Amino acid sequence: MKLLLTSGGVTNPSIHSALVQLLGKPVGEADALCIPTAEYGHPMCNPASAWRFIAGRSPSPMCDLGWKSLGVLELTALPTIGAERWVPWVQEADVLLVDGGDATYLCHWMRESGLADLLPSLPDMVWVGVSAGSMVMTPRIGADFVEWPSAPDDRTLGVVDFSIFPHLNAFPENTLADAERWAADLGVPAYAIDEQTAIKVVGGSVQVVSEGQWTKFN
Numbered sequence: 001m002k003l004l005l006t007s008g009g010v011t012n013p014s015i016h017s018a019l020v021q022l023l024g025k026p027v028g029e030a031d032a033l034c035i036p037t038a039e040y041g042h043p044m045c046n047p048a049s050a051w052r053f054i055a056g057r058s059p060s061p062m063c064d065l066g067w068k069s070l071g072v073l074e075l076t077a078l079p080t081i082g083a084e085r086w087v088p089w090v091q092e093a094d095v096l097l098v099d100g101g102d103a104t105y106l107c108h109w110m111r112e113s114g115l116a117d118l119l120p121s122l123p124d125m126v127w128v129g130v131s132a133g134s135m136v137m138t139p140r141i142g143a144d145f146v147e148w149p150s151a152p153d154d155r156t157l158g159v160v161d162f163s164i165f166p167h168l169n170a171f172p173e174n175t176l177a178d179a180e181r182w183a184a185d186l187g188v189p190a191y192a193i194d195e196q197t198a199i200k201v202v203g204g205s206v207q208v209v210s211e212g213q214w215t216k217f218n
Helices: 013-023 037-041 047-054 075-080 083-091 103-113 115-121 176-184
Strands: 002-006 031-035 069-072 095-098 126-130 163-165 190-193 197-202 205-210 214-217
Touching (some): 002 013, 013 205, 037 075, 075 103, 083 115, 103 115, 163 176, 176 214, 190 197
Parallel strands (some): 031 069, 031 095, 163 190
């Protein structure tokens, strides 16, 4: 699996170019599935914001990039329909577009649905996350970002070995000083990234792609 972990989506030509490199083909030739599930675990999200993501009307460019085809993969539904039905949908896709919300809620449903177990068998799949859709791939998100009341802790999938502080300087509580305090409690390397930054991960290679601001904390 190849990862493009963003804070605000595919917001500039550099991130778009990185996406095309990961796909190995133009966006217009790629089949995408979008995953809105994380939205439902966050108190600031609602059905309207989930619809805006799916419809390509959110502030984070993802579903509106001109895909060959675009479908919706709602993880909460998958356990009720059987893997024999939904696994081929994922296997036939080129890219998963994963929205923000609460990363612990998304992590729960990735495990509950079986998607987390399936992903390692898909080496050519591209995962494009925005905010929580990126953070879910990290080992921990930090207590500050846990909004789902049923979350047992701040641990997530740990596909990568670093954590992500998204939306750097986009909100009053997302300053570099806030990120530095957050990183000090994690015990793993971490990146603070703004809306113009992404982290590209292929195999063991990690590359920051940015037209904005970012900081790495060791």
